[in-house]
Amino acid sequence: TQLLEQSPQFLSIQEGENLTVYCNSSSVFSSLQWYRQEPGEGPVLLVTVVTGGEVKKLKRLTFQFGDARKDSSLHITAAQPGDTGLYLCAGVKVGGTSYGKLTFGQGTILTVHP
Amino acid sequence: DAGVTQSPTHLIKTRGQQVTLRCSPKSGHDTVSWYQQALGQGPQFIFQYYEEEERQRGNFPDRFSGHQFPNYSSELNVNALLLGDSALYLCASSGAGTQYFGPGTRLLVL
Numbered sequence: 001t002q003l004l005e006q007s008p009q010f011l012s013i014q015e016g017e018n019l020t021v022y023c024n025s026s027s028v029f030s031s032l033q034w035y036r037q038e039p040g041e042g043p044v045l046l047v048t049v050v051t052g053g054e055v056k057k058l059k060r061l062t063f064q065f066g067d068a069r070k071d072s073s074l075h076i077t078a079a080q081p082g083d084t085g086l087y088l089c090a091g092v093k094v095g096g097t098s099y100g101k102l103t104f105g106q107g108t109i110l111t112v113h114p
Numbered sequence: 115d116a117g118v119t120q121s122p123t124h125l126i127k128t129r130g131q132q133v134t135l136r137c138s139p140k141s142g143h144d145t146v147s148w149y150q151q152a153l154g155q156g157p158q159f160i161f162q163y164y165e166e167e168e169r170q171r172g173n174f175p176d177r178f179s180g181h182q183f184p185n186y187s188s189e190l191n192v193n194a195l196l197l198g199d200s201a202l203y204l205c206a207s208s209g210a211g212t213q214y215f216g217p218g219t220r221l222l223v224l
Contacts, residue, residue: 006156035215042118042204042215043157088156099145099208101170104156 003027004091006105014113016078021108023089024071030094032072033102034063037086079112086110116141118207118216126222127195135190135219139207145169146188147213148180149204157204163188195223 007022023032031050035043047056049065049072056063062075072089086109090102119138127133139146145164149157159172163182182188186207192199200223206213 004156041217042206044215045212048212090156099211099213101147101159101162101172102149102157102213104149104158106154106156 004089004103004105006087006089006108008108009106010109010111012111012113013079015080017112019076019079019110021074021087021089021110022071023073023105025091026070027091028069028094029091029103030069030096031092032065032069033090033092034072034074035088035090037088037107043088076110079110081112081114084110084112118205118214120203120205120216120219122219123217124220124222126224128224129195129197131195131223132191132193133195133221135192135203135205135221137188137190137205137207137216139186139188139205140214143207143209143214144186145208146182146186147206147208148188148190149206149215150174151202151204151218153201160190192221197223199223 004023004025031048033048034046037043047063052067052069054065060077064073086107088107089105118140121136147162148160151157160174160178161171162169166182177193179191202218202220204218205216
């Protein structure tokens with residue numbers, strides 16, 4: 001069974017602070033995706049990282065895929081209250097496709113206080 | 115262009131009952147996946163349907179079954195409900211790329 005472990009599980013910070021969420025596994029994934037989910041809604045895709053060592057930036061969010069394609073991180077700079085939500089990482093197994101089975105981490109609940 | 119839609123939004127059932135959840139995929143998408151998300155957890159893959167057949171299945175018992183119709187919409191059926199089946203059930207549709215998730219159906223089993 002391929003498992004993804006996210007840390008921390010909960011994060012409560014003040015507006016303007018920086019934060020990093022980690023997603024780790026002992027298994028290799030062909031790609032990793034990061035989603036954000038708000039209450040009453042389904043997860044919304046933020047980014048997909050495919051190549052080991054890849055770094056992608058989306059405004060104040062920076063995503064990194066580990067060299068060995070077993071781990072990933074999400075860094076948010078100068079967090080804002082609008083960043084509040086559940087952040088999920090999801091892996092696609094080697095040989096799988098982005099439209100196939102996704103293996104999700106347990107999520108990180110982020111709360112940004114004004 | 116409507117996204118993925120699911121019905122009903124909320125549902126309350128008692129143990130032992132059966133439930134059917136429905137999903138309409140995003141326009142142009144032919145693949146539908148179902149996930150179960152327990153409170154405070156990440157979604158877990160139940161199964162995926164393509165061309166009206168189950169293509170992949172996760173680690174869920176046979177009480178969980180599904181169907182896909184010629185218009186690509188899909189149903190998830192759960193028989194003999196258990197308290198532990200209480201969760202948010204998410205449907206995701208895709209073509210040949212990214213999966214798009216619906217808002218989910220919140221099922222409470224009493």
